[in-house]
Amino acid sequence: MESAVELDHVSHVYVNGRGAYPALLDISLTVRQGEFISLIGPSGCGKTTLLSLISGLLTPTAGNVRVFGEKVEQGGVQRIGYMLQQDYLFPWRTIGANASLGLELLGRLDAASQKLVDGLMEEMGLGGQSQRYPHQLSGGMRQRVALVRTLATEPDVLLLDEPFSALDYQTKLQLEELVSGTLKARGKTAVLVTHDITEAVAMSDRVIVLQPNPGRLLADMEVPELIRAASPLKARETEGFHELFHRLWGLFESMDKGGGRSHG
Numbered sequence: 001m002e003s004a005v006e007l008d009h010v011s012h013v014y015v016n017g018r019g020a021y022p023a024l025l026d027i028s029l030t031v032r033q034g035e036f037i038s039l040i041g042p043s044g045c046g047k048t049t050l051l052s053l054i055s056g057l058l059t060p061t062a063g064n065v066r067v068f069g070e071k072v073e074q075g076g077v078q079r080i081g082y083m084l085q086q087d088y089l090f091p092w093r094t095i096g097a098n099a100s101l102g103l104e105l106l107g108r109l110d111a112a113s114q115k116l117v118d119g120l121m122e123e124m125g126l127g128g129q130s131q132r133y134p135h136q137l138s139g140g141m142r143q144r145v146a147l148v149r150t151l152a153t154e155p156d157v158l159l160l161d162e163p164f165s166a167l168d169y170q171t172k173l174q175l176e177e178l179v180s181g182t183l184k185a186r187g188k189t190a191v192l193v194t195h196d197i198t199e200a201v202a203m204s205d206r207v208i209v210l211q212p213n214p215g216r217l218l219a220d221m222e223v224p225e226l227i228r229a230a231s232p233l234k235a236r237e238t239e240g241f242h243e244l245f246h247r248l249w250g251l252f253e254s255m256d257k258g259g260g261r262s263h264g
C-alpha cells in the first residue's frame, strides 16, 4: 500500500531568545494510505510538534517529511486537513457559512462543492440547521460543523489534535464513532494526538508512543485486527482491548519511573 506520510530521521529543535530546545529526535515513521494512527505520550513529548511538521507549519531541523511522496515545504500541503480541540468557528457566521469557509478561502466554493457541504451537513446530523449560529449549538454539534469544514476541502490526510478532549464523555464517544466511521468510509489517512489511551486503542490501526526529553519513539504497536474491525464503542468490549491498554499504560509507568516525564 502507498505510504501517505513518511518521516525520515526527523528532528526538531525550537530556538528562541532563551536558547535551543530539542523537541523531537530522530523520528522515522511511515503512515500507510488509509491507516489511522494515534500518537500518545506524556505532556511535552512532541506530539503537536510532530503534527506541525507533517502539515508544514514547521520545518524540521533535520530529516525529511513527505506526504504522498512530496516533500513538505513551509506553508503546508493542500492534501492535509486539521481538526483541533477548539472548533474555531466564527461566531458571526451561520454554521452553514462556517462549514463552507475552508472551500471559500481556497477559492473553490461553487455549486458542486456547496452540494458536497450540504451532503456532509446531513451526514453529520446537521441537516436543516445551516442558518443557526455557533452559540446556539452544543460543543459536540460545533465539532461536527468543524468536521464538515475540514472534510469539505477533501483532504487525503487528517491531523486530529485532541479533537474530543473538551467534550463530555457521552458526546466524546458519539463523536469518536462518527469520525471513525466517516474517515473509514472515505479511506482517509488520519493521525490522532490524544492523552486518552482508551481512545487511541479504540480508534486506531496503530498506536505510537513517544517519550519526552527529547521526544523519541518508544513503541509502535499494531492494534489487533478484531479491535480494528469494531467501531470505537464496540472496540472497548472486544477481546484483547484491555490487554493492549495495560501494555501501553505500563509504558507510561516505566517513563514515570525513569523520571522521563516532563510537563511542557
Ligand SMILES: Nc1ncnc2c1ncn2[C@@H]1O[C@H](COP(=O)(O)OP(=O)(O)OP(=O)(O)O)[C@@H](O)[C@H]1O
Residues within 6 Å of the ligand: 014, 015, 016, 021, 023, 041, 042, 043, 044, 045, 046, 047, 048, 049, 050, 262, 263, 264
Ligand atoms: N515555540 C516553542 N518554543 C520552544 N519550545 C517549544 C515551543 N513549542 C513547544 N515547545 C516545547 O517542545 C516540547 C514539545 O511540545 P509539544 O507541544 O509538541 O508537546 P506535546 O506532546 O504536544 O504536549 P502536550 O501533550 O502537553 O500538548 C515541549 O517541551 C514544549 O515546551
